[in-house]
Amino acid sequence: MIHCDKQFLPEALELEAVVLGALINEAEMMTQIVSILEPEHFSDPTNVAIYRVMRDMYDANEQIDFYTVVNRCKTVEALKQSKIAVLLSGYTQKVGSGAHATKHALIVKEHYIRRKMIEASLRISGMASDQGTDLVEALDTFSQLADQCNDVAAGGTMAKPVAKIVETALKQAENRCSLRQSGQFPGIPTGLSELDRLTGGWHSSQLIVIAARPAMGKTAFMLHLAKSAALFGVPVCIYSLEMADVSLADRLLLSETSIDPDRFRRGELESNEWKQLEEASAILQGLPIYIDDNPTVSMRYIKVRSKLMQKRGKCGMVIVDYLQLADTATDRKNSNREQEIANASRQAKIIAKELGVPVILLSQLSRRVEERVDKMPLLSDLRESGAIEQDADVVGFIYRPAYYKQETIKTLSQGEISTKGVGILSIAKQRDGATGMVLFSHNPSLTKLGDYGQNLDTNPYY
Template sequence: MKRNEHSKTYNRPAPVEGLPESPELEKAVLGALILEPEQLSDVSEIVEISAFHNANNGKIYGVMLSMLERGEKIDLCTLADRPELKGREMLRYLTTLTNAVGSGINVLDHARKLRDTEIRRRMCLFGHELAARAVSDPDGVMDWAVAGITAIADRAIRADDIAPLSEVVRATLNDLERRQQARQAGECIGIPTGLQRLDALTGGWRGGQLVVLAGRPGTGKSATMLHFARTAAVAGVPVCVYSAEMPNTQLAGRMLVGGSGVNSGSFRTGDIDADGWRELERAAAELSALPVYLNDRANITMGTIRSQCKAMHRRGRCGMVIIDYLQLLDTTSRNVQSTREREIAAASRSAKLLAKELDVPVALLSQLSRKIEERADKAPMLSDLRESGAIEQDADMVLFLDRPAMYGAQTINTNRYGLISSDGVGIMHVAKNREGATGRIYFRHNKSLTRITDYDSPATDVIGEPGPF
């Protein structure tokens, strides 16, 4: 039962003419509830006290909710006996309410219309306050606006969105059948990752998942992110990439180098011959056809990312979100008592909510703490996630990138391949997988980290080249 009487409301007096209201609907709902109070528990899940623009109507509805909580009988006489509603005028008004409707048969429809009227009223008042704040507080108005419109949207969520178990069971079986068909056809169940071993272990990316990809600087987080983005886009999934670390041109350059096979050092210095230009033009044409959208705005907030992704999703342009990376987002809070850990935790939680709201996978890149450098065993652990344990809690999947060659290791001891050279080889540790198994994925990469393949792929696919791009 919803009784948020003390929450912030936009139903305050304001110099706004023509606010949406419906006295007839308010009376119809109250009259129907007096006649058929057994409907009150359902109505209370649709409208709150604030939905009643008339103060007396709101008071009556609040008294009825209080009586329902205490299990008291609700009718015309018991309402009139309540101290808050005593008086001849109030009794006369209660009587007119019951005369306004013949029965309570349509009360749920009336309640939904009343809630929609309240939402429109809130939007009007929000718009007027937004205009005032845009003048008086231009620096803070964007975050305030995002938070405000999100709060109104959350209140607009319909109570009948709750689903009976029978429907959920049927949907679950239908989804299982789809996964079985994909498996039998040798296809990835979810969005392909671009690494067959990772697809086999995780089933690919799924809607609603928060995937955290973490590693120390230089391990290849951004390169792996671009690999994931390109693979998803090739599969027809539109990808929104937010990079707080690199400009869009550098991201596109990495993708062009990886797609064309030209030397990264030559690309950086502009030393490209005719054959190289042909390969770059070919790669450019392929990349231009992919549904990948880039945003390299510095100091971007999670609120801004969520708003833009929702807008892109409505246009069919957001099937996966990649954020590079968490610690570079603008997480500053106006709460002076807030800590860095709390701000990072709030951003991580916001990323998870975005994945759930849009039913798309969200890949969130994150730094690992320096504790790894102090250990003899450099393999990352969940406790190495930098600045907040909430990241581990929110994530459905945690992937760690590890390149033993960075720490001077010449070989890697593996269960699957035995003792292998560390040159051009990376390890992806699946440290957490809420829907499946964990384990290690070995992959090959070139020196510029612009091309990544499964370890089982021929080594010629990732021929090394001098110098990082």
């Protein structure tokens, strides 16, 4: 670890004394100064303790003057050894008035930010030099420290007046109406018309959980959503914890062709099929889809990488396939699997809010689904944690009745229909909207998805 001698850190001891002296002389200045300075912004420990006393007195609406501050400081352990009356008397004599107190307070704060920047730089330098430090951990620490410095410089997040928030809400409502009048939805298109009508598309800061039992088509559905967003111009970051990137690329290629997947895997392709692949490749290479197939990633890793991609303009939506395969280990002792999954779910929601993008989190369902006569998943089937349901803005379940030997199903809009090539996305929760079921069509290999009744022999996107 690299160290820096404290004497070389920027500080403004004289101005710290001037600010404290001005506050004792003119206590009404406290209202302005407390919105600028925190106790830790002072570099001298004695000044830190004095300002903390004065701020506590201000919060308690107590009289602040030389006499009251001296008496209160005498009760503070950290100040008992100081000749506090002499010290504060000297501070008050340094200023004639509090006219420049605000300006001086800002300079004190600026010196604090510079100290924090130096300390952060030294810490990161030490971590970067240590070959035993995990690189993702170092990047996350770097990002956190930079954010902390930015937060202090910006004065922290202030509560917004409701008038401003309502104004923003009205503008967003106007924008949604304008989009609908032009035949568009306000969110990122899902690639399924009925799902767009039900949800309005995916929206910024949403956590969308898509859950299913194995073999229901989670990955196929995920790729469909990714491609739909990318075709709309939204860059998509996929974290594939289950499948290799080339395997996902194979599926994407097949989704743009009529090639039989088994023949594709066996290498039994004819010249016209190679032409289809080349055309599919040209389409896909123009889409802003980015795949990270590192199989051992944590939510922290996903947050760091997504932030870096967003700064490069390459992250407008995040997809994680899937939650239970993520590294959910925590530093907490005696934590169980359910608590770890709950923490990972919460982190996914934080990622959505911090980046301001939709995060689609794929999840497994418990085996309880298989034990029921009706195999349609319920919210209680979310595997290992009820926290997933709590954190999610939208929860959808993928269900293919034909897989369970159901030949027909009854629907409200279509009556009784065949289950061949039909899937159901059941929206069981939507924080800001209605729930319901969306029918979709798929081909036998689950490489193509589209609206119910759509002919998937043609490209569903063009």
